[in-house]
Amino acid sequence: MKWIRQRLDKMKEPFSKGKKYEKFAPAINALDTFLFVPNHTTQRGAHVRDAVDLKRVMITVVIALIPALIFGTWNAGYQYLSQIQDQVGFWEAIGEGSIKVVPMILVSYIVGLGIEFAFAIFRGHEVNEGYLVTGLLIPMIMPVDIPLWMVALSVAFAVLIGKEAFGGTGMNILNPALTARAFAFFAYPTYMSGNTVWVHNAYQVDGVSGETILGKLAAGTDVPYNTMDMFSGLIPGSIAETSTVCILAGALLLIFSKVGSWRIIVSGFLGAAFMAFIFNLLGGSYPNNDLMNFPWYNHLVIGGLAFGIVFMATDPVSAAQTFKGKWIYGFLIGLFAVMIRIFNPAYPEGIMLAILLMNVFAPTIDHYVIEGNIKKRKKRVKAQVKTAV
Amino acid sequence: MAQENNNKQMSEKEAKKKEMILFLSNSEEKESFLSKQNLKLLSDPLNDDNPITVQVLGICSALAITVQLQAAVVMSLAVMVVMAFSNMIISLMRNLIPSRIRIIVQLVIVAALVILVDQVLKAFLYDLSKQLSVFVGLIITNCIVMGRLEAFALGNGVYKSFLDGIGNAAGYGVILIIVAFFRELLGSGKLWGIEVLGHKGATMADSTGLYALGYENNGLMLLAPMALIIVGLVIWVQRSRNRKLIEEA
Numbered sequence: 001m002k003w004i005r006q007r008l009d010k011m012k013e014p015f016s017k018g019k020k021y022e023k024f025a026p027a028i029n030a031l032d033t034f035l036f037v038p039n040h041t042t043q044r045g046a047h048v049r050d051a052v053d054l055k056r057v058m059i060t061v062v063i064a065l066i067p068a069l070i071f072g073t074w075n076a077g078y079q080y081l082s083q084i085q086d087q088v089g090f091w092e093a094i095g096e097g098s099i100k101v102v103p104m105i106l107v108s109y110i111v112g113l114g115i116e117f118a119f120a121i122f123r124g125h126e127v128n129e130g131y132l133v134t135g136l137l138i139p140m141i142m143p144v145d146i147p148l149w150m151v152a153l154s155v156a157f158a159v160l161i162g163k164e165a166f167g168g169t170g171m172n173i174l175n176p177a178l179t180a181r182a183f184a185f186f187a188y189p190t191y192m193s194g195n196t197v198w199v200h201n202a203y204q205v206d207g208v209s210g211e212t213i214l215g216k217l218a219a220g221t222d223v224p225y226n227t228m229d230m231f232s233g234l235i236p237g238s239i240a241e242t243s244t245v246c247i248l249a250g251a252l253l254l255i256f257s258k259v260g261s262w263r264i265i266v267s268g269f270l271g272a273a274f275m276a277f278i279f280n281l282l283g284g285s286y287p288n289n290d291l292m293n294f295p296w297y298n299h300l301v302i303g304g305l306a307f308g309i310v311f312m313a314t315d316p317v318s319a320a321q322t323f324k325g326k327w328i329y330g331f332l333i334g335l336f337a338v339m340i341r342i343f344n345p346a347y348p349e350g351i352m353l354a355i356l357l358m359n360v361f362a363p364t365i366d367h368y369v370i371e372g373n374i375k376k377r378k379k380r381v382k383a384q385v386k387t388a389v
Numbered sequence: 390m391a392q393e394n395n396n397k398q399m400s401e402k403e404a405k406k407k408e409m410i411l412f413l414s415n416s417e418e419k420e421s422f423l424s425k426q427n428l429k430l431l432s433d434p435l436n437d438d439n440p441i442t443v444q445v446l447g448i449c450s451a452l453a454i455t456v457q458l459q460a461a462v463v464m465s466l467a468v469m470v471v472m473a474f475s476n477m478i479i480s481l482m483r484n485l486i487p488s489r490i491r492i493i494v495q496l497v498i499v500a501a502l503v504i505l506v507d508q509v510l511k512a513f514l515y516d517l518s519k520q521l522s523v524f525v526g527l528i529i530t531n532c533i534v535m536g537r538l539e540a541f542a543l544g545n546g547v548y549k550s551f552l553d554g555i556g557n558a559a560g561y562g563v564i565l566i567i568v569a570f571f572r573e574l575l576g577s578g579k580l581w582g583i584e585v586l587g588h589k590g591a592t593m594a595d596s597t598g599l600y601a602l603g604y605e606n607n608g609l610m611l612l613a614p615m616a617l618i619i620v621g622l623v624i625w626v627q628r629s630r631n632r633k634l635i636e637e638a
Contacts (some may be wrong), residue, residue, distance in 0.1 A: 186609040186612060187607040
């Protein structure tokens with residue numbers, strides 16, 4: 001440990017003030033704080049210092065993502081191999097999936113962190129850790145077969161337009177990972193939707209459909225999976241969003257470490273269940289609409305709904321900040337996600353658009369919650385004054 | 390009696406004419422045709438006072454007709470003609486227009502010019518005019534046109550107003566052409582209708598150029614939001630190069 005510290009200090013020398021590489025100091029500082037807890041402390045006054053800083057928060061989210069990521073990697077391999085052979089071994093599937101998933105993660109980190117470092121050096125501020133999570137989220141919500149350069153471009157777009165244009169980590173209006181997905185979705189629709197992108201090489205195997213459940217429902221074809229398959233995640237879909245079990249495991253970690261807001265997660269699922277339930281009731285008069293008649297509990301476990309609500313909607317930067325606001329924000333995300341699913345056949349999955357929409361409205365929700373609170377308190381004060389008189 | 394009256398009218402008209410001439414020649418200050426001040430009228434809107442990136446006017450048409458370079462160029466020329474001449478005409482009439490109805494007068498003149506431009510486009514560039522469809526007609530409501538009439542032509546001489554119209558239309562056109570360049574190049578792989586990035590066939594094997602390597606056109610570029618984002622990027626670049634445009638926070 002000491003040895004690393006000494007090496008690092010030696011490495012940092014040419015970057016200190018007045019030295020040759022002063023300009024690149026943020027880059028080396030980022031590396032330093034990534035490995036060690038920064039040792040500069042507050043000089044004056046008493047301040048409570050918490051061990052939990054932005055880095056620990058981000059690492060917690062990354063750990064919470066790992067179950068879903070491992071399952072997603074395995075599933076990517078399994079969905080492909082199960083088409084061409086009868087028996088699929090665990091490591092075989094992991095290996096096959098890694099060939100697809102690992103390069104995507106590498107590309108995402110290299111491009112994203114490259115831009116972040118460039119901006120940090122250019123603007124002379126520290127490198128923020130926000131990208132650790134975003135960089136992992138972006139490959140996890142892409143289809144397996146998307147070309148790597150599209151991942152790179154989406155990442156560049158999300159970091160540049162979604163984040164740096166607004167002033168960097170903590171200033172973005174929209175969730176950067178979803179910005180990347182939305183960019184890819186609208187820029188290259190043939191690679192982001194349809195029935196050939198979700199399973200690697202699906203179109204090369206006769207008689208196999210790699211369509212997602214939502215795609216099948218929208219097209220009106222039969223769904224060959226039962227609720228348990230959907231819940232465990234043995235279905236085609238974006239890399240890491242299929243397994244509701246693994247996502248819930250991550251959600252528990254987020255809730256217990258208080259990194260993610262349980263209010264948003266719970267209200268999100270409530271909103272989706274509520275909307276789907278209403279459509280189920282109405283569904284009797286539309287017997288041909290498979291999406292409407294799809295049981296409400298199944299709506300909760302298919303598609304990216306769970307992944308979006310647990311990992312994207314809870315993004316503390318773009319979500320609502322007040323407690324009451326979080327309930328409203330989460331509920332509306334779930335509600336709109338199911339509504340978009342059912343009413344708009346062009347967008348089989350609505351969670352991406354629902355979260356982006358509510359990201360935009362989050363400050364408005366907070367504003368009205370705070371206004372309401374002020375009014376309530378004023379009334380209370382008035383009542384107190386009256387009784388006192 | 391009648392003749393006398395007629396004479397009176399004639400002399401009145403004559404007097405007015407003289408007044409007009411006097412007023413015109415007075416308003417034109419004695420300065421060279423392309424003096425520094427006049428050149429500034431032309432060059433300012435290109436950067437420091439750009440109608441789109443600084444004044445943020447005329448955004449609607451910048452979003453609508455920048456999918457193709459050709460359409461953007463024709464649109465910029467159309468706006469240039471309308472702005473130059475409407476500025477000139479309003480400046481000529483500026484002391485005759487009662488201020489209460491000036492907007493209506495301006496609208497009538499702009500509308501007349503736009504109809505002229507539209508007819509010319511229909512006659513000589515039929516396909517393009519079909520493509521521009523309603524947006525040529527909408528030049529009437531283009532905020533830049535009305536803005537320059539109100540802000541400049543109503544208080545300045547004819548020649549200066551003419552230059553101001555040309556300058557502002559050029560500032561508008563420059564941004565339009567920049568945006569259209571990127572949208573056409575990245576959105577459909579063409580420039581001025583020519584496939585510069587190669588031909589995209591049904592499969593990768595049929596394609597040439599970049600498409601043979603697996604390149605794809607960016608569909609988002611064809612949608613209006615991307616035009617807004619490109620305008621935003623232009624503003625970003627412009628402000629980081631031209632520091633005085635950044636407002637004090």
